[in-house]
Amino acid sequence: MATDTTVTRFAPSPTGRLHLGHAYSAWVAWAQAAADGGRFLLRIEDIDRGRCRPEFEDGIFEDLRWLGLTWETPVRRQSDHLEDYAKTLGGLRDQGLIYPCFCTRKDIAAEIAAAGHAPHGPDGPLYPGTCRDLDPARAEDRMAAGETYALRLKTDAAAAMTGPLAWLDLDRGEQTARPELFGDVVLARKDTPTSYHLSVSTDDHIQGVTCVTRGQDLFEATHVHRLLQALLGLDTPVYRHHGLLAGPDGKRLAKRDKAETIESLRAAGHSPANVWAMAGVSAEAMP
Numbered sequence: 001m002a003t004d005t006t007v008t009r010f011a012p013s014p015t016g017r018l019h020l021g022h023a024y025s026a027w028v029a030w031a032q033a034a035a036d037g038g039r040f041l042l043r044i045e046d047i048d049r050g051r052c053r054p055e056f057e058d059g060i061f062e063d064l065r066w067l068g069l070t071w072e073t074p075v076r077r078q079s080d081h082l083e084d085y086a087k088t089l090g091g092l093r094d095q096g097l098i099y100p101c102f103c104t105r106k107d108i109a110a111e112i113a114a115a116g117h118a119p120h121g122p123d124g125p126l127y128p129g130t131c132r133d134l135d136p137a138r139a140e141d142r143m144a145a146g147e148t149y150a151l152r153l154k155t156d157a158a159a160a161m162t163g164p165l166a167w168l169d170l171d172r173g174e175q176t177a178r179p180e181l182f183g184d185v186v187l188a189r190k191d192t193p194t195s196y197h198l199s200v201s202t203d204d205h206i207q208g209v210t211c212v213t214r215g216q217d218l219f220e221a222t223h224v225h226r227l228l229q230a231l232l233g234l235d236t237p238v239y240r241h242h243g244l245l246a247g248p249d250g251k252r253l254a255k256r257d258k259a260e261t262i263e264s265l266r267a268a269g270h271s272p273a274n275v276w277a278m279a280g281v282s283a284e285a286m287p
Contacts, residue, residue, distance in 0.1 A: 006038030007210045010064075010071075011200070013045045014056035017261040018063045021215075021245040021252065024279040028242045029213040030069055031285060041207060042071040046079045047194055063262040067272050068287035076207060078199055085194035088202045089151065089187060091232050097158050098187060100139045100149040101131040119183070122220040126183035127152065148191075152184040155227070162230040167222055170211075170240045179227040181220060201225045205234040216241040217252070245279065 008029040012022055033040040042064070046052040057077075064071075092098050103111070111128045112118040118125040131139070132154065143149055158179070165177035179185075187198045204212060212222075219241045229236050244252040247259060265275050276286045 005210070006033055006036035007041065007208050008033040008038065008213055009041040009043050009204070009207065009209050011043040011045050011203075011214075012060055013048065013051075014053060014060060015048065015051040016056055017059050017263045019259040019261050020265075020275070020279045021259065023063075023067060023262060023275060024245055024281070025213070025215060025242065026064060026067075026069060027276070027279065027281050027285075027287070028240070030287060032211055032213055032240065036211075038210075040069075040071050041209070042075050043203060043207070044075060044077040045196075045199065046077060047192060047196075047199055049079070049192070052079075059263060063266075066266060067262070067275065070287075076203060078194075078203065081203075081206075082193055084202050084206060085188070085198055088198055088228075088232060089194070092153065092158075092187070092228075095158075095161070095231065097154050097161075097231065098151045099132060099134070099154060100143055101127070101152045101184075101186075102139075102142060102147055102149050103127075103130050104148075121181045121183055123182065129184065132184065143190075149189070150186045151188040153187050155179050155182065155184050158227055158231055162227060165226050165230055167226045167236060168238045169219075169222075170238055172241075175222070177223050177226040179223045182224050185224055197221065197224045197228065201228040201232075201234055204237060205229070208235075210235075210237050211240065212237045213240045213242060215244050217244060 010026040010029045012018065030040045032038070042060075044057055044060070046057065089098065107130070108125075108127060111130055112125050115128065118128060120126065131152075167175050167177060169175055185195075185197055187195050189195075203209075222239055222241075226236065228234065246252050262275060265278070270278075273283065273286060277283070
């Protein structure tokens with residue numbers, strides 16, 4: 001689905017109201033598309049059904065419209081497209097690259113403690129591979145019996161299949177893909193038939209996204225996404241990983257830390273221009 005037109009996207013999760021960091025991230029995507037005469041998309045990433053709420057999704061639309069942003073419709077909502085992720089997962093299964101893992105977090109921690117050490121990746125200690133060589137028939141029986149499981153990628157085997165890979169960050173230049181940093185990542189679970197890595201790689205291809213803009217906290221995740229793209233024949237966009245806004249305490253703004261929301265700033269009487277200025281957007285660059 002390659003195209004010469006720049007297509008960007010802002011893809012929030014409706015797990016709370018947007019804060020200044022979200023506004024800035026939305027602006028980076030919008031501004032990239034505007035500068036290139038391209039298209040700006042909004043996507044709702046709502047696969048976490050336990051935390052996502054309809055009222056927060058409504059709040060995303062409300063806040064972005066108030067800030068003056070516009071986007072194409074219809075808006076893609078991940079929970080409406082689980083069949084797309086099942087198809088992507090099936091492509092990996094057909095290549096023999098995924099396996100069920102029945103380990104709990106406690107099991108993994110105990111295995112690492114018994115080993116005395118564990119390699120660390122961007123998300124913490126790497127999975128030690130406990131279930132990687134389980135008998136397939138026995139694993140199928142356990143799944144059929146209703147045991148909780150996660151589906152993991154055989155990352156080493158997958159990387160050997162694709163050979164060396166690279167991707168382009170517009171600010172940092174060409175990057176060598178290093179998916180081994182994450183070990184055997186989880187791509188789906190029994191109760192959640194997809195994951196961030198699987199969903200965004202699938203969505204960006206289906207939507208024809210050519211330039212992925214997102215926070216630098218997701219820079220390392222791109223290594224995994226590049227591997228999935230190569231394995232599944234998905235288009236590879238270029239990337240721009242922007243800096244993260246921090247609060248007065250120097251910590252990056254986050255929902256979990258109850259960062260001040262766009263909704264509360266609006267209620268306090270701030271104008272959209274005031275809010276954009278707080279997010280570091282100059283007057284001439286505002287929507």
